[in-house]
Amino acid sequence: MLRQLRLSKFSTHHLKVTSLILILFSACSPQETLSPEERVQAQAAFESCLICHSAQEMQRGPIVDGLPAWYAKHQLEKFQSGIRGQVPKNRSEHLMGSARDRFVDPETINLLSRYIESLPPKNHRKVVRGDSEKGKLAYVSCITCHGTNGEGNTLLKSPPLNIQEDWYLLDQLRKFAKGARGYHSDDFTGQQMAAALNGLDDQTLKDLIAHIQTFQR
Ligand code: HEC
Ligand code: HEC
Known part of the structure; x- marks a missing residue:
């Protein structure tokens, strides 16, 4: 009985450790890299963002280079669904909201997010x-x-x-x-x-x- 109890304690502990390792592994594993075709496609799509997201004088938005794909995706989805960016008096947020026709389908959002992550952060x-x-x-x-x-x-x-x-x-x-x-x-x-x-x-x-x-x- 005691032995059984110890065993089951061991296995729950073991399970916890294994799942923790799995979670850590999935959180740390690098995003799959873009194929050459995807990179070309993503570059073309990102071109339309640069009017606001580059380091040029005309810049009106933040530089997003190097943000993790999961975060970029999460925010693009918010702008797409209108959870962010639909209040006109919130000017900078509204500006980004006005660009949501550039990332309508989930594939484009995925591609852009992975591309953003692949860009080296800027000084x-x-x-x-x-x-x-x-x-x-x-x-x-x-x-x-x-x-x-x-x-x-x-x-x-x-x-x-x-x-x-x-x-x-x-x-x-x-x-x-x-x-x-x-x-x-x-x-x-x-x-x-x-x-x-x-x-x-x-x-x-x-x-x-x-x-x-x-x-x-
Ligand atoms: C008309 C200008 C404009 C265009 C075009 C534009 N953005 Fe933005 N974007 C902004 C502004 C301004 C913000 C900051 C919003 C705020 O202040 O709340 C922003 C915010 C973001 C954020 C959130 C950053 C964060 O840290 O939360 C992401 C991601 C983003 N833009 C990606 C893109 C992508 C990808 C495109 C092209 C498909 C794009 N933007 C096109 C102006 C623009
Ligand atoms: C309970 C968890 C939590 C705590 C505590 C917290 N944050 Fe955050 N923070 C978040 C989340 C989640 C987001 C993303 C919000 C979203 O999805 O729009 C965020 C977003 C931000 C952003 C915006 C980043 C961007 O790229 O737009 C800044 C800046 C920030 N947090 C700073 C802070 C600071 C400074 C503190 C401490 C005073 C703090 N946070 C405490 C969870 C937290």
């Missing part, structure tokens, strides 16, 4: 000023979801914070804080993030970004 100038020591203290509450070094967490659908420009991340924090992102009743991950800010003031948001800058190249 950028840091423009936000804040107290990174204070930011480090405030960042403790972000670690569970975004990781100690802003590496993100695929299982929690929390994006990495070590890739994008600081002005964009600050802009998004401000949006979450004032209810201009994560406002849609079907935007579950957006709502989680908005709740995590829990009334932080604007100076703290800048301090947080000053700390997040230290994760970036």
